[in-house]
Amino acid sequence: MGRKSDAGDRILAAGAKLFGQRAYASIGVAEISAEAGVPKGSFYYFFPSKQALALAVVNEHWKHQRADWLRILTAPDSLAERLRALFVSTAEVQKQAVNGTGAVVGCLFGNLALEVSAQDDPVRARLQEIFDEQIDIVETAIGAAVEAGELTVPAPRQTAKAIVAQIEGMVLFAKLFNDPGQLDQLWQNSMRLLGVEGARAAV
Amino acid sequence: MGRKSDAGDRILAAGAKLFGQRAYASIGVAEISAEAGVPKGSFYYFFPSKQALALAVVNEHWKHQRADWLRILTAPDSLAERLRALFVSTAEVQKQAVNGTGAVVGCLFGNLALEVSAQDDPVRARLQEIFDEQIDIVETAIGAAVEAGELTVPAPRQTAKAIVAQIEGMVLFAKLFNDPGQLDQLWQNSMRLLGVEGARAAV
Numbered sequence: 001m002g003r004k005s006d007a008g009d010r011i012l013a014a015g016a017k018l019f020g021q022r023a024y025a026s027i028g029v030a031e032i033s034a035e036a037g038v039p040k041g042s043f044y045y046f047f048p049s050k051q052a053l054a055l056a057v058v059n060e061h062w063k064h065q066r067a068d069w070l071r072i073l074t075a076p077d078s079l080a081e082r083l084r085a086l087f088v089s090t091a092e093v094q095k096q097a098v099n100g101t102g103a104v105v106g107c108l109f110g111n112l113a114l115e116v117s118a119q120d121d122p123v124r125a126r127l128q129e130i131f132d133e134q135i136d137i138v139e140t141a142i143g144a145a146v147e148a149g150e151l152t153v154p155a156p157r158q159t160a161k162a163i164v165a166q167i168e169g170m171v172l173f174a175k176l177f178n179d180p181g182q183l184d185q186l187w188q189n190s191m192r193l194l195g196v197e198g199a200r201a202a203v
Numbered sequence: 204m205g206r207k208s209d210a211g212d213r214i215l216a217a218g219a220k221l222f223g224q225r226a227y228a229s230i231g232v233a234e235i236s237a238e239a240g241v242p243k244g245s246f247y248y249f250f251p252s253k254q255a256l257a258l259a260v261v262n263e264h265w266k267h268q269r270a271d272w273l274r275i276l277t278a279p280d281s282l283a284e285r286l287r288a289l290f291v292s293t294a295e296v297q298k299q300a301v302n303g304t305g306a307v308v309g310c311l312f313g314n315l316a317l318e319v320s321a322q323d324d325p326v327r328a329r330l331q332e333i334f335d336e337q338i339d340i341v342e343t344a345i346g347a348a349v350e351a352g353e354l355t356v357p358a359p360r361q362t363a364k365a366i367v368a369q370i371e372g373m374v375l376f377a378k379l380f381n382d383p384g385q386l387d388q389l390w391q392n393s394m395r396l397l398g399v400e401g402a403r404a405a406v
Contacts, residue, residue: 023318025229106317113379114314115226127379161376162392168375169368176316176330189365193395 008046010036015057020105024054024115054112054123061108062130069137079145080191083163087186090167094180106175110168135160142194151196162193211249213239218260223308227257227318257315257326264311265333272340282348283394286366290389293370297383309378313371338363345397354399365396 014035018027029050033040047053072085097105109127116124139160142153153159166189174182217238221230232253236243250256275288300308312330319327342363345356356362369392377385 023226023228025226110375111317113375114309114317124379131376131379158388158391159395162369162373162388162395165372165376165392166365166369167372169370169372170365172313172316172371173334173364173368176327176334185361185365188361189368189396192362192365192398193392195395 007036007038007042011038011043011046011053012056012060015053016061016108019054019057019112020108021101021103024112051121051123055126058109058112058123058126058130062133066133066137069134073137073141074144079141079150079194080187080196082141083190084187087167087183087190090171090186091180091183094171094174094183098178098180104175104178104180107168107171110171131164134164138163151194153194159193163190166190166193210239210241210245214241214246214249214256215259215263218256219264219311222257222260222315223311224304224306227315254324254326258329261311261315261326261329261333265336269336269340272337276340276344277347282344282353282397283390283399285344286393287390290370290386290393293374293389294383294386297374297377297386301381301383307378307381307383310371310374313374334367337367341366354397356397362396366393369393369396 011032014032018032018035027050029043030040032050032053033043036043043053047056068089069086072089073082075082075085077085094104094106097103109130112123113127113131116127118124135157139156142156142160145151146153146156167186170183170186170189174180214235217235221235221238230253232246233243235253235256236246239246246256250259271292272289275292276285278285278288280288297307297309300306312333315326316330316334319330321327338360342359345359345363348354349356349359370389373386373389373392377383
């Protein structure tokens with residue numbers, strides 16, 4: 001037991017760890033409390049429910065990832081370089097997870113998105129907002145590159161969404177095959193989605 | 204209780220239904236047996252474990268989906284038309300799910316892939332094989348189109364994998380937003396991954 005003042009933080013960290021490793025539905029308040037080293041009663045002092053903790057974990061994760069994405073995707077480089085930096089950073093997170101836990105953890109948002117099935121789940125609503133915001137950030141980066149005359153993109157929003165979908169799909173493969181190297185294709189695939197370096201139609 | 208001879212089929216159907224709706228980890232043999240209308244003891248007459256049932260469900264699902272993919276992707280049409288037919292079929296499956304249960308069920312393989320965390324899980328190994336086979340089927344379709352002079356693709360395997368990743372990513376969005384219409388972009392995104400109809404680099 002640590003000081004009460006950091007018990008909330010430890011519960012948050014325990015939730016982030018467990019939700020990142022296993023199915024949300026299979027993890028209970030008792031296990032989270034044990035992982036955090038707090039009595040179960042303490043849990044409810046900080047969070048009214050497991051769902052409330054999940055929302056807090058998701059918001060905390062996005063706060064950091066959002067800052068990373070904004071920093072990387074607004075850097076004074078070409079769009080190609082900015083995307084490359086984003087994917088290097090994405091792969092690095094998964095490589096660190098492999099070094100730490102032996103397993104690619106994948107994307108917390110994607111993992112939860114495939115699991116929250118109730119239509120009125122506030123976690124689902126929050127994940128929708130976060131993916132929309134990820135697409136916004138990529139769309140803005142594309143827009144800046146178009147404005148700078150780097151390339152032309154007929155449908156920036158659709159392209160941004162395709163890139164975020166490509167990230168989720170390749171992260172799924174990285175997790176399934178426990179191989180962060182799967183993410184090495186993300187940059188080239190995204191260049192193709194942007195119409196750069198694509199294969200040429202022969203006819 | 205139905206006849207004993209179809210109890211195994213009913214357990215399989217119950218597993219397919221429940222695994223398609225909720226987290227694998229949250230579903231037990233008792234619930235599957237109740238859904239199938241068989242005593243729990245009968246379950247173990249047909250399947251040694253929940254994991255064995257999951258493998259059987261995955262194999263049954265892939266048997267049908269594989270037949271669909273092969274039929275559609277070897278049809279005597281252009282690659283663009285074959286891919287369009289595949290994505291129409293993919294969207295149709297999700298639209299039927301919405302009509303039947305009110306929810307986009309997503310991809311059984313993707314849902315399970317994000318959940319099976321144990322590295323030695325036989326379900327995980329089977330999912331790896333299935334995704335590899337999906338990529339094989341798309342790669343073969345691309346190869347046939349290249350051979351027919353329809354287009355040139357410098358890295359058919361990587362492109363096939365990017366297309367399957369794109370399907371998984373967009374199906375995730377369809378499930379999260381409960382909107383099969385998200386899949387309408389799959390064809391255009393795949394054309395871009397193939398280097399067809401992409402945006403043009405200005406420089």
